[in-house]
Each structure stands twice: as C-alpha cells, then as structure tokens.
Amino acid sequence: MQVQLVDQRETTSPLVNIQLLQRYCQQLLGLLGLSEKTLALILLSDAQMAQYNQQFRAKTGTTNVLSFPAGFPEEAFAATHNDLGDVLIAVETAAHEAREQGCSLMERLVQLSLHGLLHLIGYDHERSEEEALAMWDKEQSLLAQLFYTRRHTMPYLAVNVDHVATLRQAREAAEPDPVLAAALCELAGARGVVVHLREDRRHIQDRDVRLLRQTVKTRLNLEMAVTKEMLALAMEIKPDLVTLVPEKRQELTTEGGLDVVAQQKKIAAAVNKLRKAGMLVSLFIDAEAEQIQAAAEIGASHVELHTGHYCSAAGTAEEEREFVMLRNAAELAAASNLLVNAGHGLDYRNTDRIAALPEIDELSIGHAIVSRAVLVGMEQAVREMLTIIQQAK
Numbered sequence: 001m002q003v004q005l006v007d008q009r010e011t012t013s014p015l016v017n018i019q020l021l022q023r024y025c026q027q028l029l030g031l032l033g034l035s036e037k038t039l040a041l042i043l044l045s046d047a048q049m050a051q052y053n054q055q056f057r058a059k060t061g062t063t064n065v066l067s068f069p070a071g072f073p074e075e076a077f078a079a080t081h082n083d084l085g086d087v088l089i090a091v092e093t094a095a096h097e098a099r100e101q102g103c104s105l106m107e108r109l110v111q112l113s114l115h116g117l118l119h120l121i122g123y124d125h126e127r128s129e130e131e132a133l134a135m136w137d138k139e140q141s142l143l144a145q146l147f148y149t150r151r152h153t154m155p156y157l158a159v160n161v162d163h164v165a166t167l168r169q170a171r172e173a174a175e176p177d178p179v180l181a182a183a184l185c186e187l188a189g190a191r192g193v194v195v196h197l198r199e200d201r202r203h204i205q206d207r208d209v210r211l212l213r214q215t216v217k218t219r220l221n222l223e224m225a226v227t228k229e230m231l232a233l234a235m236e237i238k239p240d241l242v243t244l245v246p247e248k249r250q251e252l253t254t255e256g257g258l259d260v261v262a263q264q265k266k267i268a269a270a271v272n273k274l275r276k277a278g279m280l281v282s283l284f285i286d287a288e289a290e291q292i293q294a295a296a297e298i299g300a301s302h303v304e305l306h307t308g309h310y311c312s313a314a315g316t317a318e319e320e321r322e323f324v325m326l327r328n329a330a331e332l333a334a335a336s337n338l339l340v341n342a343g344h345g346l347d348y349r350n351t352d353r354i355a356a357l358p359e360i361d362e363l364s365i366g367h368a369i370v371s372r373a374v375l376v377g378m379e380q381a382v383r384e385m386l387t388i389i390q391q392a393k
C-alpha cells in the first residue's frame with residue numbers, strides 16, 4: 001500500500017473517512033510523480049500532537065501538521081518502514097480550521113496532508129519568501145487538480161414532471177400534459193426531464209414515457225423500480241439515463257435509497273443489462289459509504305444522493321448533520337469515479353447548499369417546481385430555480 005494511514009487517536013471523533021483520505025493522498029502521490037513511493041499518514045488527537053511537538057521540536061502546545069522524513073526518528077510513529085516519511089495531523093485542530101474556512105474536514109485533512117508531503121520532498125516555506133511562494137503555488141495547483149476541476153459549470157437542473165401527470169390523473173383527463181410541460185421546462189433552460197413510471201401508474205403513464213422519448217431534446221431520465229416489467233420497457237424505450245429506485249405500493253413518494261449492498265446481485269444484473277444496451281445507469285441511494293462503494297463495484301455510471309432527510313430535517317442541527325453526510329458522500333462518490341446527482345425534497349429554500357457542492361452533476365427536482373408552476377407558470381418556476389443554482393455556484 002502506498003499510503004499507510006494510521007489512526008492513533010483514542011476516539012474516532014471527529015469521524016474521518018479513512019479510505020477516502022487514503023485515496024486522495026494516493027492521488028496526490030500520483031500527481032507528484034511519486035506513485036512508487038510509500039508514505040505514512042498518522043492521525044492524532046490535539047493532546048498527542050502537543051506531546052510530539054514538545055518531544056521532537058521542543059515547542060509547547062499543539063499544531064495542525066508535522067512531517068518527519070523517513071528514518072527520523074526511526075519508526076517512531078508508523079508501524080512499518082516507508083520511503084518518504086511520516087506526516088502527522090491533529091484532527092481536532094483540522095476540524096476547527098475547516099469550520100473557520102467553511103470547507104469540509106476531508107478537504108482540510110487533504111490540504112494538511114499535502115502540506116506535510118511537500119515538506120518531505122524538499123519544499124520549505126520557512127527558508128525564504130520565494131520558497132514560501134513556490135510551496136503555496138504548488139499546493140494550490142495540486143489542490144485545484146484534485147478538487148476543483150471536476151465541474152466547470154453549475155449543476156444541471158433536471159425537472160421531474162410527475163406531478164403534472166398527478167393533476168391530470170386526478171380527473172383522468174388529457175390535461176395538463178407532462179409532455180408539454182417537459183418542453184416548457186427545456187425552453188426555460190432545464191437540461192433534463194425526469195419521470196418516474198410507477199408500477200401502479202398513479203401519475204406518469206406508458207404513453208408519456210414513449211412520447212417524451214421522442215420529444216425531449218436534452219436528457220430523459222427514467223426513474224423505475226428494478227422489476228422485469230420495467231427493465232423490458234427501458235430496453236425498448238432506451239432513455240438516456242435510468243435511475244433505479246426502490247418502490248413501495250403504499251408510499252406517497254420514494255421513501256429512501258436503494259439497498260445496493262443487500263440486493264447487489266439483482267441490481268448488478270440490471271445495471272449490466274442497461275449499460276450493455278448503451279444507457280447510463282444511476283442508483284438512488286442514501287448518503288452512506290457502503291452503498292457508494294457497492295454502486296461503484298457493480299458498474300453504475302452515477303449515483304443519485306437522496307436529499308430527502310436533509311430537506312425534511314427538523315431544525316438546523318439536524319439539517320447540518322444531514323448536509324455533512326451528503327457532502328462526504330458526494331466526495332466519496334466522485335473519488336470512486338461515479339457521477340453524482342442529487343434529489344428528493346429540494347425546494348426554493350434548501351437547494352442552494354446542495355447546488356454549491358462541487359461534485360454534483362445534476363439536480364432532480366419535481367414537486368417544488370410543479371407546485372410553483374401552478375401559480376406562476378412553468379417557465380418562470382424553472383427560471384427561478386435556475387437562478388438559485390447559478391448563484392449557489
């Protein structure tokens with residue numbers, strides 16, 4: 001293993017996604033042309049860091065990061081030998097700095113790991129102003145390559161027109177027509193149209209999906225359950241993107257993400273079939289590391305992160321918790337080479353923070369836009385949401 005990551009803290013709080021940090025550090029080694037080298041990264045509490053700071057640098061108090069080249073002091077920190085040396089990071093201090101900078105803990109840990117790594121390969125900001133500048137430049141360009149080049153534009157808005165069909169089905173009439181609504185969404189600037197063809201056909205009908213396949217000019221995203229009937233339909237209609245979702249007959253709306261881990265075999269077979277027929281496949285999942293890993297393993301092109309818990313959070317503390325989970329999940333999914341969509345429950349108040357996450361490719365929003373469209377018109381409702389997404393970026 002190139003990056004040996006040792007968590008020496010007595011508690012795991014604040015929580016660190018070790019695998020993701022390891023992956024980012026391995027990517028940094030690659031960007032520096034050091035893929036063949038090995039590095040030890042040691043996570044410490046502030047108290048442990050203060051002890052090492054005193055022992056090896058005769059300094060009082062803690063610090064955020066320390067680097068020790070290989071062999072000095074001989075195997076003091078890491079269990080095994082490594083080529084480059086040891087980078088020690090105080091996680092509580094990193095978390096505090098992340099809050100001050102308004103970035104994620106993961107982002108701050110990667111910044112500190114890189115800083116320590118650059119010291120190990122000869123950069124030093126304390127020797128002169130020029131060297132400090134050179135180190136700063138190197139850090140910024142590597143971080144840009146790692147984090148900030150994933151998306152150059154704002155996330156795309158894909159409008160879910162299911163509830164236009166809900167209104168139509170209330171009278172089992174011909175209007176309003178979700179196909180016409182979809183065209184208005186595209187005219188207003190939406191980059192995709194989403195429909196969920198449910199087993200009970202409570203809103204979208206087969207006729208709608210067939211017509212939309214012919215009329216949608218941007219991207220048609222068909223949400224569906226993993227059933228034989230739906231798979232056959234997708235194979236015939238060939239939407240641009242298929243989003244696999246769990247479906248219960250009695251639910252008002254989709255209640256949670258797919259359990260890809262528990263249903264790996266069945267979902268993998270569906271993904272394989274659809275991918276082979278040329279479709280992109282997204283899995284609608286909760287913001288959990290094991291679901292993301294399973295999605296990547298079975299060859300999905302995308303995940304759609306379920307934002308429902310964040311949107312329905314009771315109070316700011318819960319909303320913040322849910323947001324941090326989504327942010328971590330988006331980072332992990334992108335680092336696992338998945339494209340990241342997000343949706344469910346997003347509205348004109350809560351979309352901005354999700355739209356600002358750099359990993360998000362597409363936002364799937366339905367109920368809020370259709371509800372507003374009833375009052376202000378579809379094109380205006382879409383444009384207002386686009387403004388929010390644009391400003392968030």
Ligand code: PXP
Nearest residue numbers: 254284343344345364365366367
């Ligand atoms: N994404 C998925 C997977 C969904 O099932 C739904 C609801 O149909 C949405 C996004 C859109 O949710 P909302 O209508 O709350 O915007």
